[in-house]
Structures are given as C-alpha cells and as structure tokens.
Amino acid sequence: MALHFNEIDDDCLVLILNHLSPYDLRRVSCVCRRLQHLADSDAVWRDHATLQHFDRQWIENPKAQSQKEQYVQSLLDRHKEKWWPVIIHVPRRMKIRCGPPEFYSMLKIFTRGSTGVDSISSQEDVLKVNMQEPTVAVFREMTFNFEEYLLLLASAVEWVTESSPDDGAYISIPTSKILIIEESDRPSVIPSILLKRRGISYSIEGIDFHRFNKTLNRMEAQADGLNKLGLILEHVRLRKKIxxxxxxxxxxxxxxxxxxxxxxxxxxxxxxxxxxxxxxxxxxxxxxxxxxxxxxxxxxxxxxxxxxxxxxxxxxxxxxxxxxxxxxxxxxxxxxxxxxxxxxxxxxxxxxxxxxxxxxxxxxxxxxxxxxxxxxxxxxxxxxxxxxxxxxxxxxxxxxxxxxxxxxxxxxxxxxxxxxxxxxxxxxxxxxxxxxxxxxxxxxxxxxxxxxxxxxxxx
Amino acid sequence: MASESISVTTSDDQTIQLSRKHAQMSQTINSMLEDSVGADQEAIPLPNVSSEVLKKVIDWCTHHENDPAPVEKVKKLNKKREYKAKNSTISDEWDKNFVNAELRVIVDILLAANYLDVKGLFELMCKHIANELKGKTPDQIRERFGIQDDLTEEDKAAMRKAWGATKNDS
Missing domain, CATH: 3.40.220.10 (Leucine Aminopeptidase, subunit E, domain 1)
Known part of the structure; x- marks a missing residue:
C-alpha cells in the first residue's frame, strides 16, 4: 500500500494538501517525514497566511521565516487585538457543575490548540453562579485573563456569590452550547445588533436563529438606554465599578x-x-x-x-x-x-x-x-x-x-x-x-x- | 479535416480509439495533436497510462464533455472568495460514484490525470484524497495509506510543542 502514496509526486501532494484546513494540516504533518516536510512548505501555507483576514489589510510579519509561521503569527496577532464574540445560551434554571476542566475545554474551542491554554489550567476555583432566566451574553474574548473572563461570564447571569455564598448553585455553561460566530459573507443571517458593532458580517453555526433573534431583540429592548452593543459591552466591564x-x-x-x-x-x-x-x-x-x-x-x-x-x-x-x-x-x-x-x-x-x-x-x-x-x-x-x-x-x-x-x-x-x-x-x-x-x-x-x-x- | 477519432497506445500495448472531443480535454494529447497536424493517423503513445485507467478517464470525459470550460480567476477579490468557499466537498453525484473506488485505482487515475493534464479530473481526485485525509488522526492516515512512521520521538515532541497538540493526536 505504501507504494501508492510514494508514486504521487510532490507537486501533486502539495495540490492535495492545498485543500486542507490548517487544523488538518497539523495532523497530516505528524504522519511521516515526507508529509511533514510538505505540509510545512510555503506553497501549502501561502493561502492561509495571506487570505485569512478578509476584513483588513494583510501585513507581512518580518519575524516569520516561513509562510506557516506567518500564519501562526498573524493568527496570534489577530486574537490579541480582535473582539471575538461568543454566544452562550443558558437554559432556564439549569444547574450544572462547571469547574476548570470545562473552562479548559471551552478554551480549547477558542484556541484550537495553539495559544493561551496554559494560562488558565492552574485555576482551581469553581465559580458559583445561579441563573434566574434564559440569558444570552455576548462576550469578547481571546486574550482574556481568567478573572476578566469570569467577570464577563458572570455578567451573563445573576450574580449571587456575594449575596448567598453558601447557596451551592453552580454556573451552567454546557460546552456544547457555546457557539463561535465566524466571519462569512452571508449577511442574511446576521443579527443586526452585531453588524452595528463590528461592521463585518457573521454567520452562526448550529444556532436556532428564530430564538436567537428573539432573545437578542429582547436584550436590545432592555438596553435601549445604552442602545448600542458596544456600549453594552463596555457597560458590562464597567458595571461592577459603577x-x-x-x-x-x-x-x-x-x-x-x-x-x-x-x-x-x-x-x-x-x-x-x-x-x-x-x-x-x-x-x-x-x-x-x-x-x-x-x-x-x-x-x-x-x-x-x-x-x-x-x-x-x-x-x-x-x-x-x-x-x-x-x-x-x-x-x-x-x-x-x-x-x-x-x-x-x-x-x-x-x-x-x-x-x-x-x-x-x-x-x-x-x-x-x-x-x-x-x-x-x-x-x-x-x-x-x-x-x-x-x-x-x-x-x-x-x-x-x-x-x-x-x-x-x-x-x-x-x-x-x-x-x-x-x-x-x-x-x-x-x-x-x-x-x-x-x-x-x-x-x-x-x-x-x-x-x-x-x-x-x-x- | 482531421478524423473524428484518435487512437492511442497505452502502456500495456493496447490501442484505444477515442473521439477527438475527449482527446482535446487532455492538454497533453491536444498539444501532441497540434504538433503533428497533417501527419497524424498514427497512434499516440501514452507510456504512463494503462488501458484500464484510460478507460476510466474516458468514462469521466464522456460524462463531463459538455461542461463549460473553467474560467480563469485572476482578480484578487475572487481569490479571497475562493479561499473562503474553499471546501473539498464533491457536489456532483456522478463524481461521487466515480471516486468510490479502491485507493490503488484512485492514485492511478490521479497520476494519469496529471500526466494527461485533464484539469477537472485532477481537481476531483485531489479533492477526494484530501477528503480521505481530513479529520483523521495521524495513526488513521498511516493505516489508510499504508505509510511507514519514520518520525522520531523528538520530532513528535517538537511538533507537539509547536502546535500544542491535543490528546487525540498521536
């Protein structure tokens, strides 16, 4: 069987690898030396490195030595400076224990195994929060520190730790409910509130749009004093202070x-x-x-x-x-x-x-x-x-x-x-x-x- | 006026007739024909392609003979859209059946398509093999394609560090 693969010459293989996502490339490069060499080659990574940013000018990173490094670097840069909205939908009165392992896997979703994971794995505390009603929270995140993240998380829900420390209720954030909004050019499915904020389009995978829009509308109505999502987010961050x-x-x-x-x-x-x-x-x-x-x-x-x-x-x-x-x-x-x-x-x-x-x-x-x-x-x-x-x-x-x-x-x-x-x-x-x-x-x-x-x- | 059918000789010494239309889908044969205008009627030798594979290729050509020619995309905007829409799903039902074959055959067709320079077929095969690679762990890929693991432990450790590999990866 091995013969088949060796018959394919390098040029063909590169064209095949061009069809793969960075995530798959990473696995393919672990297969054997030849594939490792090819999967790291510039020809494969050029598209990923140059075309992953649709919303802004691509800037060459002078430190990167290959197109792959270029990609990884720009990914990191992007995460550093970008607001990454995550929607967490919490069903009514649902209590699930959610400690660091779950947060860890949540972060796995964000990072796809490249950055920022080590920074929270040492956290041992369990956040105790009780939800009063279905809540949609819009977070930014990627390069959060853990505390800030928890604060944001807590703002999705009624914060009860201080009023009833022994209540024993736990935050319910099933990881399956976490949806990452990714950029796309399909404006038809976009909640207007997000568009206002970012000026970019989103599509959302695996989400009940009717319900989502309803909840967002309600949220928008609730917030008519600070009628912009940007202000809401800022509000979330400042609220504790205020x-x-x-x-x-x-x-x-x-x-x-x-x-x-x-x-x-x-x-x-x-x-x-x-x-x-x-x-x-x-x-x-x-x-x-x-x-x-x-x-x-x-x-x-x-x-x-x-x-x-x-x-x-x-x-x-x-x-x-x-x-x-x-x-x-x-x-x-x-x-x-x-x-x-x-x-x-x-x-x-x-x-x-x-x-x-x-x-x-x-x-x-x-x-x-x-x-x-x-x-x-x-x-x-x-x-x-x-x-x-x-x-x-x-x-x-x-x-x-x-x-x-x-x-x-x-x-x-x-x-x-x-x-x-x-x-x-x-x-x-x-x-x-x-x-x-x-x-x-x-x-x-x-x-x-x-x-x-x-x-x-x-x- | 050149004749409507062209004969080619495959690696196993068989002579196969194929119509001019199909032959012209292959850039390689097409250029050979252009080189020998007038002096044709002689079978074109294809030393890298077996008759079995050539029949498959002709099958594909027959099905796709009326497809519009692929448009060259030059604009950068298009390129971006292409990247975004980049997926290796095979949309055509007939194509799905076509690639549903043994790996041995698939690789042979890929090589033949590359040699004969049949763009659509080559693209299809690339997509199919990419699909085979997709979503598999390195172990599964090795098993599927029968590849020897020639990476040392140090290589793997370095890779794990660079990518922050998860438990699922070997």
Whole structure:
C-alpha cells in the first residue's frame, strides 16, 4: 500500500494538501517525514497566511521565516487585538457543575490548540453562579485573563456569590452550547445588533436563529438606554465599578456627610423656599445666604458655582442652575448636562463624594420617571467616560428627544468615588425613589438588586 | 479535416480509439495533436497510462464533455472568495460514484490525470484524497495509506510543542 502514496509526486501532494484546513494540516504533518516536510512548505501555507483576514489589510510579519509561521503569527496577532464574540445560551434554571476542566475545554474551542491554554489550567476555583432566566451574553474574548473572563461570564447571569455564598448553585455553561460566530459573507443571517458593532458580517453555526433573534431583540429592548452593543459591552466591564459608586437612598440631603452636596437653584443663584434649596439654606445658616448674594447670575442651564458648606456636614455646596421643563428646546438635554457638569465641577474642586437631590422633579416640572431615567443615564454615561453633546448641535434636529453622547477627553472619572442620589421624603411632591430604583435597575439591570441591600436611611 | 477519432497506445500495448472531443480535454494529447497536424493517423503513445485507467478517464470525459470550460480567476477579490468557499466537498453525484473506488485505482487515475493534464479530473481526485485525509488522526492516515512512521520521538515532541497538540493526536 505504501507504494501508492510514494508514486504521487510532490507537486501533486502539495495540490492535495492545498485543500486542507490548517487544523488538518497539523495532523497530516505528524504522519511521516515526507508529509511533514510538505505540509510545512510555503506553497501549502501561502493561502492561509495571506487570505485569512478578509476584513483588513494583510501585513507581512518580518519575524516569520516561513509562510506557516506567518500564519501562526498573524493568527496570534489577530486574537490579541480582535473582539471575538461568543454566544452562550443558558437554559432556564439549569444547574450544572462547571469547574476548570470545562473552562479548559471551552478554551480549547477558542484556541484550537495553539495559544493561551496554559494560562488558565492552574485555576482551581469553581465559580458559583445561579441563573434566574434564559440569558444570552455576548462576550469578547481571546486574550482574556481568567478573572476578566469570569467577570464577563458572570455578567451573563445573576450574580449571587456575594449575596448567598453558601447557596451551592453552580454556573451552567454546557460546552456544547457555546457557539463561535465566524466571519462569512452571508449577511442574511446576521443579527443586526452585531453588524452595528463590528461592521463585518457573521454567520452562526448550529444556532436556532428564530430564538436567537428573539432573545437578542429582547436584550436590545432592555438596553435601549445604552442602545448600542458596544456600549453594552463596555457597560458590562464597567458595571461592577459603577454599581459600587452610585448609591440611592431615602433621606435628608442636608445631613449627608460628603465632600459636596448639590443645590439646584434658579439662574439668580438665590434659591429659597420650600424646595431642596430652601432646606439647604435653612440648615447651612445665614452665611450661605450672604455668600450667595455675591455670586454672579448664571448664563446657561447647568452652570455651577461652588460655595463652602457652612453649617452643613458637607464640605462644599455646588450650586447648579437647575433645568426646568419649559426652558429651551432641549429640557432633557439640559437636565443631563446639569448632572454631568456638576460632576465635572466636583472633579475640579477635588470632591470625591457627592450627593444629588432629584433635580427637576420638584419645581423643575419634569415628569418624575423621565427625570430619574435621564439622571441615572447621565451618571452612568459619565462614569463610563461619556458626556452629553453640546446642546446647540441639536437645535435644528427633528428628534427632539434624542440625546447624544461623546467620549470625554482628559477627564479622569475615577476621581469620583461616590455618588449619592438622595430622595427627600417631605417635599410634598411625588417621591422619586421608586422611579430612581427602576431606572437604576433598568440600566444596571443585572446587578442593582445587590446594591439595594446597602441602602441606608439617614433619617 | 482531421478524423473524428484518435487512437492511442497505452502502456500495456493496447490501442484505444477515442473521439477527438475527449482527446482535446487532455492538454497533453491536444498539444501532441497540434504538433503533428497533417501527419497524424498514427497512434499516440501514452507510456504512463494503462488501458484500464484510460478507460476510466474516458468514462469521466464522456460524462463531463459538455461542461463549460473553467474560467480563469485572476482578480484578487475572487481569490479571497475562493479561499473562503474553499471546501473539498464533491457536489456532483456522478463524481461521487466515480471516486468510490479502491485507493490503488484512485492514485492511478490521479497520476494519469496529471500526466494527461485533464484539469477537472485532477481537481476531483485531489479533492477526494484530501477528503480521505481530513479529520483523521495521524495513526488513521498511516493505516489508510499504508505509510511507514519514520518520525522520531523528538520530532513528535517538537511538533507537539509547536502546535500544542491535543490528546487525540498521536
């Protein structure tokens, strides 16, 4: 039998090997010396090396000595820089033990035996996570470190380790359910949400498209505040940070022990009366009133002035020209801008913790649910590094309700350590606490349950 | 006007008649014919092809005689698409039956197709053999093709290291 194979000359064999994938080539090269030599040859690998990237220019790697090395190198490079979305579908209330061996084999799927496997094999801990409902999570991954990966994994599901450490529930990620989305030029089967993010097409193997699309649509609907997948992913990564920073409580703003509290005023900077502003003035004493008389009036909604705290427990008061529903063509925009401008001021004034009242819900005249939703969105976006775009750019726009964001430059949002949303009980207006909670749950939807147990009343 | 049939002599000294159309599917015979225009009627010697194999080749040619000529793909875009669509599945049912033969015969046809330069047939055989190699472990390949294992343990260890071979690979 051996004779048959030797009769085929090298040129023919190369043409035969050209039909094989890199994965098969690897096995063929283990057969015998002749095949090893041929399977490593440049002629076989040239196509793989040059044509594997469809979405970008192929760059020759100067270090690689052969086309095969070229391929392996570019594969590694690609994995380093590329987001590799993986869909994990988790059936309802399914509990399967999943320890390191399973993760290991999951990684095998990602890496096809070439890189990154050793880095996690030493992990011994079993992640305990319990799923409340069917979940689709979109992860990036390839060159993750293990912790980051687990964090991302955990965001697919309800995170219960901290609330019930002895629950004993395990994460259920059957490896057979892991699907890798590969690039292809069949745009018909692509969920639009992925297209938006990547600008490239995908096809998905072995997936129930109807169900998949339904779940994705639901996910998209849930996330309409941060309506882009990219933002969702970023959100996932930042969420743990964000949820530890935003606190919601019922209580009295004037008793807050923070670096700065926020006093929403009208453009004269002289807010008085029965609102939050009046309460602050009563508590802070007449010196604050005298100070405020010396301040210049505001030019625009959201402008801030800073005074000392006087008799308050807070060190500083940030007076902000509060938005009112009848001011300008973009009242919601003004509201978000006010929140974010206060935070920017706080960073300038070196205030690490800050307490907000529910701006706009009192004499501002905003609908409570809209104001709370916008407020939370503004805070989350700010902590994610985004700020609302300039109000004037929307004047001519038809979409009056549209709020755009741009990424901030040169602002270190990590300087803000604590943001308190304080809902004052006795204002006579609708208490915004439930609305705030709903908004927070909406935007930090996987995790805010965890946060609410920390809520303390200062009254 | 040249005659409609051409006779060739195979390695086992048999003379076989084949139609001009089939003969022209082979680039080798075609160029021989062009070289000897006018002075033909003499059997063309094919020392590398046995009559048995030639009959197979003629079978294939008969079935595919009306196929459109393969278009040369020159554009890079096409090349990419080709790479992406690169798979060695044999789509034609008749072809599937045709390759369902002993390995000995397959290799002979491959060599004959290479010698006679029949592009479609050669491609088909390449695909078939690639399919045979696909998804098999090195051990299975050795068994199927009767290849001697002449790699040393060091070679294998080095390869395993380079590729991070899995348990399934020998």
């Amino acid at each position: 949820w530890s920073k935003i606190h919601l409580r019922k209580g009295d703003l004037t008793l807050e022990q923070v670096d700065a509290i926020v006093n929403p005023v009208d453009s004269s900077m002289m807010g008085r009366g029965s609102m939050v502003s009046g309460a602050i003035h009563r508590r802070a004493g007449p010196l604050l009133y005298d100070h405020c008389r010396t301040l210049e009036p505001c030019d625009y909604i959201g402008q801030t002035r800073v005074t000392p705290g006087y008799n308050l427990k807070a060190n500083k008061i940030i007076h902000v020209c509060g938005p009112v529903i009848w001011s300008g063509s973009q009242p919601r925009h003004g509201l978000q801008f006010a929140y974010q401008n206060v935070l920017l001021t706080a960073i300038e004034e070196d205030c690490r913790s800050i307490s907000f009242p529910a701006m706009g819900t009192g004499s501002g005249g905003f609908d409570c649910s809209i104001a709370c939703k916008d407020a939370v969105e503004a805070l989350v976006m700010f902590l994610s590094g985004y700020t609302v775009t300039e109000p004037m750019s929307f004047d001519q726009s038809e979409e009056e309700d549209y709020i755009g964001y741009v990424r901030m430059k040169r602002v270190d949002v990590d300087l803000i350590e604590e943001i308190n949303l304080v809902c004052y009980d006795n204002s006579g207006f609708e208490n915004p606490y439930p609305e705030f909670l709903a908004a927070l749950r909406h935007l930090l939807r996987w995790s805010y349950k965890h946060q609410t147990c920390k809520t303390v009343s200062t009254q």
